[in-house]
Amino acid sequence: MFTLTPEEQAAVELSVWVALWATLTSLPPGLLVAMLLSRGKFWGKSILNGIVFLPLVLPPVVTGYILLLLFGRRGLLGAFLADNLGIVFAFRWTGAALACAVMGFPLLVRAMQLSIDAIDRGLEDAAGTLGANPVWVFVTVTLPLILPGIIAGTILSFARAMGEFGATITFVSNIPGETQTLPSAIYTFTQVPGGDVAAFRLTVIAIGVSMFALLISEAIGYVVGRRMGVEE
């Protein structure tokens, strides 16, 4: 009952792989955007805010379709990237990662933005008067202080990526071994006769992975919070 077929195993591994890539590559731009939205004062800030948070409210299928239009083989950016840099998203696992990254991005940014907003700017001023230039202030004060937010955002974004279905299947379809992630596999099994057992097995795994991610996030948050005295 609990032995996975190669097809199921491939779906689980691909999902973890795609989710890791989606989360890790969106971390640096996520931090940058969170800093901009939290601290920046510039024209078009609300437009940036809107674009970042749009995937949260749009139907995932719409997001997937927009990605297809932009990054498809004949899409505006897709053609450029494929011709010049050799990066292809359409019907590849990279496309699945992109879809997951876009869908998880608002959660990542939101969590980091909240913790940046909560920082006492006075601490950064204090670091400045002690001789730290702005880069050092960011590395030694800002970054450690927003670490709980970064961790929370990362876990949320990872969990979102593990569960992402609509945008992925619209953008890169459902190709076993290439773009068939855990949710797509479950969906496929529920569509074929006798696939219930396999779908159930994968469902248990999905629950397990998500639960594990949440527990890890709790644990890290607790340790970091204790160390800094932010919690309690």
Place this chain on the structure above:
Amino acid sequence: MIQVNVQHRLGSFDLTAQFASDGRVTALFGRSGSGKTSLINIIGGLICPDHAHISLDGEVVVDTDQRIFVPKHRRRVGYVFQEGRLFPHLTVRQNLLYGWWFAPATKRRGQLAQIVKLLGIGHLLDRRPRSLSGGEKQRVAIGRALLATPRLLLMDEPLASLDDARKAEILPYLERLYDETKVPIIYVSHSVPEVARLASTMVVMADGHVVATGPTADIMARLDLIPFTNLVEAGAILDAEILKHDEQFGLTVLGLCGEQLWVPRLNGCIPGTKVRVHIRARDVMLSTRPPEGLSALNVLRGVVAELGQQHGPIVDLRLDCGGQAILARLTQRSVESLGLSKGTPVYAVIKTVGFDRQTLGTASRQANGADTTAIPIEGPVATSLRPEMA
């Protein structure tokens, strides 16, 4: 030498301040909202002023005309904030060494061990800021600022958020700070007792303007500045010397303008130690004849040097007692019934128990700003004042 000339507009508040000080401890004194904190924020580089010229020891750090603005991390001006602002994610030791790492290696002066000893924070090194008391936090904040080897130390009401017991705990450390580190200090405060104990030079501010600048004793003796300083705590600051201790009654005799002043016992101070005495105007009574049958131990002879403006029923007077100024606060009724005017010889009566730990401090610098020969004061001296005075 600190030279400051600032013009800055904050909303509807106009800050126009100009002062220079070569004092060791310069107090920026004034009520809340008089612009003190804005002024040191400008000196520290936290605010970029509209128009300013600021130089430290001859080096220009801000000159808006020449478009010079040295950023705060290159200014080497230490800043002790009212609320400490210790880094919560670092231990006390890491907090202390934070600025030390950034200080140029050739200019590093203080050693961790030395600063830790000066401030008595050795037992806290491995703890985190959240577990420290308010007084401990402030001492760590002072140590952190000092270890960054600043050319100037700014302190923004470092005692304001502490209760009286914590204030009494930190004041002795502050008194020794300049003498042991030789870093000039600008000390923002609205507390007369703190300034009286710590400052050699005073800059009085009101409504964003500098009202007066000068040696602390001179400023405190000016009757016309009382409305700007503090009506309740106003009083003269005098330099005295410990003559002897009276063991039987637990008293100490101070030499002051050739006369003797009896105060509660100053523990641990050897005769010859210089002390600074703050005699509040409201604690001084006047008599035109030598008083008899009086419980008060201190009677000083002097003449009325100046009568101040009447505020309500009250008049402040400045007396000249053998060259030292003493302020006295009387009712207008008493002034008229005693017929006091400029030149009237009087006897000033000061109750011994009127002195408390806030009005007496050991100081190796004189209130008039002049250097005195340094008298070594041992660590426990000032601290041991507490049980006696409390």
